[in-house]
Amino acid sequence: MDAALKSLSYGASRPVPEAEPSLSVMRNDNDRVVASLAERRAETAALEVAEDATKDIARKPASATRVPEGIALARPSREEAEAAVRTLLRWAGDDPNREGLLDTPARVVKAYGQLFGGYDVDADALLERVFEEVEGYSDIVLVRDIPFYSHCEHHMVPFMGLAHIAYYPTKGVVGLSKLARVVDTFARRLQTQETMTAQIADVIESILKPRGVAVLVEAEHLCMAMRGVQKAGVSTITTQFRGAFREDASEQVRFLTLVRGGKA
Numbered sequence: 001m002d003a004a005l006k007s008l009s010y011g012a013s014r015p016v017p018e019a020e021p022s023l024s025v026m027r028n029d030n031d032r033v034v035a036s037l038a039e040r041r042a043e044t045a046a047l048e049v050a051e052d053a054t055k056d057i058a059r060k061p062a063s064a065t066r067v068p069e070g071i072a073l074a075r076p077s078r079e080e081a082e083a084a085v086r087t088l089l090r091w092a093g094d095d096p097n098r099e100g101l102l103d104t105p106a107r108v109v110k111a112y113g114q115l116f117g118g119y120d121v122d123a124d125a126l127l128e129r130v131f132e133e134v135e136g137y138s139d140i141v142l143v144r145d146i147p148f149y150s151h152c153e154h155h156m157v158p159f160m161g162l163a164h165i166a167y168y169p170t171k172g173v174v175g176l177s178k179l180a181r182v183v184d185t186f187a188r189r190l191q192t193q194e195t196m197t198a199q200i201a202d203v204i205e206s207i208l209k210p211r212g213v214a215v216l217v218e219a220e221h222l223c224m225a226m227r228g229v230q231k232a233g234v235s236t237i238t239t240q241f242r243g244a245f246r247e248d249a250s251e252q253v254r255f256l257t258l259v260r261g262g263k264a
């Protein structure tokens with residue numbers, strides 16, 4: 001298992017030259033994190049407003065291709081979902097009728113609305129607004145250290161980490177928080193890290209039509225730390241390189257240098 005993970009990770013085996021000082025690196029600074037947290041709170045509030053789960057049924061996000069139509073059209077009612085949580089509580093060996101658990105099914109179902117809210121977001125639409133005023137800028141745009149929380153599709157246990165995204169714009173750049181929202185959108189679905197990495201690259205490639213896209217995701221999987229092999233602190237790295245980043249190995253080196261730059 002460790003050997004397999006090591007083969008996925010960069011660092012030791014890959015020589016990384018000094019970063020060129022002329023590069024424009026857009027760091028995910030504190031202001032931006034604060035801004036994106038505020039945005040997330042707004043999104044969360046919006047989700048809470050959508051109390052009637054049946055309202056969500058009609059929305060079919062363009063990039064939610066992994067949600068089978070039959071599922072999207074026949075979501076269970078809130079009551080059915082809460083009953084399912086009570087079943088799982090009994091399966092775990094507890095009593096859903098004891099005081100501490102009485103409101104748990106309702107809370108879990110509400111939390112699912114947030115944790116899996118990505119099914120109802122159209123990731124394509126997030127990228128459709130391009131900032132005109134930076135048209136003409138064609139060098140690399142890199143947003144790194146985008147935090148995310150997701151759930152593995154095998155155990156429905158969290159995995160979390162950081163996503164780093166770079167692209168070479170051809171028709172302008174998008175707001176940096178939009179890339180963070182793209183990450184959130186795919187993270188808030190049941191995922192594998194590999195699929196999520198590819199989906200992020202796919203949507204940027206298809207909407208922004210950049211000269212190249214690079215995505216690196218590093219994550220810790222709690223299903224590995226809490227169950228099974230029980231290895232904590234192991235991180236898995238996945239990458240997707242498209243266009244210039246796929247064709248030119250030196251572009252990959254540049255990307256990895258920028259991602260690692262400024263870190264101890």
Ligand SMILES: [Zn+2]
Nearest residue numbers: 152154155223
């Ligand atoms: Zn898992």
